Amino acid sequence: MISPHDLFIDGQWRPAADGRRFAVHDPADGSELAQFAAATEADCLAAVDAAADALAGWAATPPRQRSEILRTCFDTLTAEREQFAGLIVAENGKAYADALGEASYAAEFFRWFAEEAVRIGGDFRLSPSGDKTIVVRRDPIGVSVLITPWNFPAAMATRKIAPALAAGCSVVLKPASQTPLTAAYVVEVLRRAGVPAGVVNLVTPVPAGPAVSAMLHHPAVRKLSFTGSTEVGRLLLREAADQVVSSSMELGGNAPFVVLPGADVDAAVEGAMLAKMRNGGSACTAANRFYVHDSLVEDFTARITVAMKGITMGPGADRSNELGALVSPEERDKVARLVDQAVADGATLALGGETPEVGAFYPPTVLTDVRHGSEINQIEIFGPVTAIVSFNDVDEAIAMANDTIYGLIAYVYGDPAQALAVAQRIDAGMVAVNRGVLSDPAAPFGGTKQSGLGREGSSEGILEFLEEKYIGIEV
Template identity: 70%
Template sequence: MSYHSQLFIDGRWRDGADNATFDVVDPADGSTISSFAAATEADCLEAVGAAEHALPEWSATSPRARSEILYRAFEILREEKDYLTEIMVRENGKAWADAAAEATYATEFFRWFAEEAVRVPGDFRLSPNGDKRIVVTRQPIGVALLITPWNFPAAMATRKLAPALAAGCTTILKPARETPLTAAYVVDALSRAGAPDGVVNLVTPVPTGPLVATMLAHPAVRKLSFTGSTEVGRELLHACADTVVSSSMELGGNAPVIVLPGADIDDAVAGALVAKMRNGGSACTAANRLYVHSSLHDAFVSRLADALSSVRIGPGLDHGNTLGALVSVAERDKVAQLVSTAVEEGARIVRGGRSLDDGAFIEATVVDGVRHGDTINRREIFGPVAAVVRYDDVDEAVRMANDTEFGLVAYVFGPEDDAQRVALRIDAGMIAVNRGVLSDPAAPFGGTKQSGLGREGGFEGILEFLEEKYLALNL
């Protein structure tokens, strides 16, 4: 395969100012896929300048024209799905099926926001005392810096680029250093679809933190959209405070699963399996803490372990493998250490638990006997490890589910009425009831507490890149 491995600034692919590069590695075998251009401070500021220069014309472009470019990008990604899938498999390590599902999901954001671009709402009404007309319109917020993680390198890019461009903002995309090739492909698709020079820019700054701070300090940058860890999100919020940059944050999660008494055991196991194993567990929405009622606990653990025994682990380019590598050996070792710590704290491994010698692989794992508050219960696992806690009282299960600084997503399995009542008591931005997947481009994605600020996707996603302007009219 051939890859774009350069910066994209003002409509041109080019090397960084000092010609430095970094390696992009296939985590399945440790081989180097490509050397990607590293951006200097001068490169980053040039990207901001290009976006600033392109903003007036792009923001004045008709919503229909912006919509048509996004729709052409959707068609390109749809036609080239296998190519996008293979790029993700190679640089991220995920299984082919997971990468293919992400390619479809990512592509749909371009279609959804192509439709939303022409439907931005406003308001026109008489003031209560009758002295004027109140007109509220929405305008692009300005230059947007978009920072994306390695675990969903295509979907997180399109979920930010699509609403920003639909709104009329110009953009600088900063992907994770582990997965820049996917981001470069998405940017190339937008360029081929007709995005004007300067509207979409791509930089990979080295060192990352100081150069991101430099871009945020530029007066032209008025929006930051970040997906990543809560720790880094806090630092970026501090940086945004200096110039009062509008911030959208999609941060960490620690998703609970509550299996209620009376739940259909087969449905609960199947749903929990999908919630846990999607993307090999490397998802902020992944099931992290499985609270199972005592009446179902033993059967649930046994069936979950049996289901995981059929998981086939290996490189994603082999389409028969259903669990790929984690993004790096360091990430694999971090997950393995959580399992070891759980055992030291009194839990037992029911199934799996081993790291493979070759590549960044770890077996699909079930750990039982975990207590609420154990280390593995408080950390975001980000791997294929299911940690099960037994409980007796539903009120206690709800308390434990809410006993975290995170509030991104939760899963509830049980009789429909009971499950819905419990779902309303959980402090999270998204709840899946009797299902293991909830992400949808047409639905608002985001969390409460320290899981983030704002929403992506849905009708709400484009509003993150627009500002209200009120006009008082004498009519």
């Protein structure tokens, strides 16, 4: 699939103002895929100006018309799903099956928010004193800067663009520099669907920091929606504070996977493989810390080792491979360092742990006897590594699950009644009970603690791009 290699500003694909470009690589073999335009600060501010000029017209566009454009995007992405997935594989490195799943998931946000666009509610009531009628409207918040990561280059873009456009906002999208081609394709689909000039803009500044700061200090920008690391999220919140820009943050995770006494081990292993290996482990929702009851840990470890050993690793372009490359050699080396450190700290390597010589690959890996509190339990692994900690008391497991600054998602396997009781005590924005996958465009996605602010998806997702306005009418 041919994807644009330029910036998209005010309805036009165009090169950077100074002509600079940066290389986009295939992480499976390091080959160059494209030279993409490197936006200047002036380009980014021009994109904000274009979004500001287009805002009033788009906000006044009838909701049904906005809805139909989003529905057209869903239809187009669905019809081109296989080519779309191939593009994701090329620049992200993930397995084709994962890319195909992401392509479908990304398209669903356009369908969901096409339906939400025509259901924006308000309120109308008499004041308690009877002196006025209280009318509450929900209006578009305004120009929105959307910043997305490399691990889900399609879905993270559509999960932000779709609700923003449904609400009547204009946007400037800044994708990760590792994966701009997927974002550019999504923007091109929006252009083809009839989005007016200036409503959607795409910029790729390198380096990103100064240009993003300039955009957040532009007086027209009223919303920041960011998905990425907690560390970068903290920096962006400081930048947003200067102009009091409303901020939604979907940040890091450190998901516990708790296997309770009496759990069905086969079901737990099946769910663990989904929770751990979706996207090769490069997901904020990936199971990161496996807490398994003493009575089950030996059986669970043996079975998940067999399951992990059966995974075929190789370039995603070969559709038979189940595990592709990480996005870059740097990401691969980070995962390798975490595994090496865990072994040095006393963990046992049951499977994997050896870095291939070619490509940004890391093999399916199982660590046992991991010490709770070790580095591999404190940060996101973002790779195909299962780190197992045993416990003998459920209260202990809950305490370990909550012993983190993160609170995005958790997984609990066991008797449904006990698992639900444990789920209610885990401090996370989402908990999967006897399930390995939880994400759904119809459900509110987001975390507690330092895993973020606000929710994406569901009916809550569009509220992030709306502001309430109270009008009092004399009776």
